[in-house]
Amino acid sequence: MANTETLFQDAVELLKQLITTQSFSREEVQTADIIDAFLKARGIPTNRKMNNIWAYNQHFDAAKPTILLNSHHDTVKPNTGYTRNPFEPTVEDGKLYGLGSNDAGGSLISLISTFLYFYNKPNLKYNLCLATTAEEEISGINGLESIIPELGKLDFGIVGEPTLMQLAIAEKGLMVLDCTTYGKSGHAAREEGDNAIYKAMSDIEWFRTYKFPKESEIFGPIKMSVTIINAGSQHNVVPATCTFTVDVRVTDAYRNEEVLELIKQHVSCEVKARSIRLKPSSIDKNHPIVQSGLKLGRTTYGSPTTSDQSLLDIPSLKIGPGDSARSHSSDEFIYVDEIREGIELYIKLLEEIV
Template sequence: MSELTAQTSKQIMLAADALALLKRLIATQSFSRQEDQTALLIEDFFRQNQIPFQRLKNNIWAKNLHFDEQKPTILLNSHHDTVKPNKSWTLDPFEPLESDGKLFGLGSNDAGGCLVSLLAAFAYFYDRPNMAYNLVMAASAEEEISGRDGLELLLPELPPIHFAIVGEPTEMQLAIAEKGLLVLDCTAHGVSGHAARNEGDNAIYRAIKDINWLTTYQFPKVSPTLGPIKLSVTIINAGTQHNVVPDTCTFTVDVRVTEQYTLEEVIETIQTHIESEVKPRSIRLKPSSIPADHPIVKAGIALGRHTYGSPTTSDQAVLDCPSLKCGPGHSARSHSADEFIYLREIDEGVDGYIRMLEQVL
């Protein structure tokens, strides 16, 4: 058997293993913070491929056989937790069902297809000698809730990462930038009084003034891939009864931040321009990007893929290295009722990852 034929046969077998693993993952409940059983399935995949692995809580990771500390390292990452199924499901979300070229089931698209495709690609390269890069594969937990016991917990245990491929459903297109997320809890302060008399200082009116600024202000720097920063007021609460002028009004702001600003810069700008008290819930979920001329991006473009900026947040937000979001499946199917992935997308995912990595390894 020629070397090329052997490699093709190995890829076909790994793609079949990836599909079988995906079906087992679908059949196993893995809500965020409850991923212990799917972690065992991923451990089994590594054992079956004779790949040593390590586990930290519900995060599973492994290094290539010929790992060399003198070489830079590529991180391959996707998550094995899922959201809870919504009430619109007409199928059993935990029953992997093949129909009309599709595989239905919770987590099939987000991000099971990406995870098993990356696992197959990692296994394909695992024992290859003389690569220019090391490979680390990390199947992480708690991505759907941006939890602290997911990839963020694991990163200090990993070797320094040169760049990362994060598996999320992008139809194997190249998301070279991703917006970060800020959630701001704001409080407008006034003075209570009787609504029937000209008393008090209505905190609602103070909040309205600030909300008007938030919904009309445009940050000057606009990202070429992600566009402008987007601010949305999503929750507001005030008052206890109809005849009392409220002395506080709280509101929540969802801020999608581009790579043109740090989260701290955005907070400072908002605090400067509004009177309400501003408290960020977290400054962990940073915007991320990778240069358009990076070798892994050029490898994807050579395969006919296009680049774009993603408005959604993933585990990229906790990475400090350049990162590319790319994977089989379609983002619009994520978190939807009767979630599915096309069977051909698994093959395309395995093949796409392997062909992209071939260009840099």
Template sequence: METLFLDAIALLKQLIAIPSFSKEEDKTGTVIEQFFIDKKIPAQRYLNNVWAINRYFDPLKPTVVLNSHHDTVKPNPKYTKDPFTPIEEDGKLFGLGSNDAGGCLVSLISTFVHFYDKENLSFNVVIAATAEEEITGKNGIEALLVHDKFSASLHNPDFKNNQNQWFAIVGEPTKMQLAIAEKGLMVLDAVANGKAGHAARNEGESALYKAMQDIAWFSTYKYPKVSQWLGEVKQTVTVIETENKAHNVIPATCNFVVDLRLPDCYTHEEVMDIIREHIQSDFKERSIRLRSSRIEVEHPLVKAGIALGNKPYGSPTCSDKALMPFPALKCGPGDSARSHTADEFIFVDEIKGGIETYIKMLEIMGENL
């Protein structure tokens, strides 16, 4: 365990020292590849995604994917430390991506190393260090799971149609609590239409006032269904603008943007149907990829986490969990409140505890499969 922990800290320090903004993760991908080479573990790469499978992988057994990302956001402008210099101080490891989600990633990699060459496991283990999570990009976990090279590595060319025994741990900072459900995301671009006119005369039809009426509806409407784990639909208007900037012109159009967080009791399509019934503005969705997701409380992986004293909850934020076609549990060391903050850090003991908890969780799960 001590070796796993020290290797994890050393790897995280290497990753922190290399800028790896979304779509620019090639160098950290190479570091992760080299880590596996040094461990004599065969690893493969597609784009900036690196993965490996356990030595005794059996396509007939259930498979758990250990997944986290190695891309980061750009550093907060209020950093007082160099975001690319890993600094260990007072039990904390500082650096960009240390908490989100480097600590999770290296903990999961160490967990994979622990199980890699164990015979007679009741399950398979796949490690996937992926890209573009911070921008929900299409060249991260989503691209990897459908790529022929990935299917071939699993000795399962029909993997795309045979995922009923697959599930995942998605490493994000949750203090090792169990995010079994996650809200989906939908962004709407809306436009209210009026008629231009001169503000000094009684003419025109203000698109801005029409938009205000619809925005008032978004701010007050309560959807009837409420999710046990994820609560209510949350809809927030975040942007509003008109094309003209003259003070004396009644605007003919007014554009606004709505951010919607959807629980598992509504589909994106159901919510859009309700919105159409209530507003006069036209709108279109930017994307419907990020659906709400849930892994059942009775799943052996979740039950194992609960047996260790961790609690299930519903998460309001999205992760790569939303892009997986099989059940996934979001769980990892660190605190989401530190993500994207200046002088980001993770406690080194959180990483050690994360490795220990992941291993125990999978061992308990394996006994109950």
């Protein structure tokens, strides 16, 4: 559709427009409008559900496998450390400043540019489905998850997040557990009651020390951390209940459901998972898209941060321009050259296989 230099120039202008437009999670109507208009101006039919926009390559063939190209256009709120206007895109010393420039604006516009590059090419081995989605920063239900049933059969995905264009071939899942231990209240001065705090202590110690039988080749063991505890109402009453919260970072060695079941078998407290939808994800090192990246001199690693990968039930690779360390930071920025490199590498990554 266009040469890479034109794609790059248009991408930077699009990112500046997105930075100018507030798009906190659940408030992405205007950035969805901008992306929709950007694609339609280039003759691309789009689909929309709430603040999610998606499109397919011109020569889509249902008989062929489909690659998902996904990134998000929502942002967190700027923190109090900003010294610049977070909604004013400025370029200084090769850096494009602005909220969402790094997470995940650079990846988003680079994937859009890559989609444009392949859009009208005939005889591709794969279809391409571009999905620009909302609510990633809050793992919301009205983002990618809400449109997956409508995207059709997907064979694997590229999820755009800042990884310095290295290959994140696995990502930890997340479960937050609310645990309750039940005892019996009584007067603290007498031998009355059954102290729920004491009962909770053995379970908390189990969470601190337990090692799951299987370990991830990439991440090692699952990590469980007790992060909140509440019990008691006054000094002279033995507490009847003790509640505590456990943060569980699940690796690709297990499914969330398996980990939850194992935990319930080992502890005496009541365990309720707030959600099991943020799944660990991985893609085989021998997968063609990973092999393509390795040929380009990229390296593989496991990502400790969660993204929309956690909502996908297909193999997926997380890769994008920018640096995860800059995400959610004050005076967020991305190097303009990182965007250029991102577009070029995404294209080369796919050219090897499509």
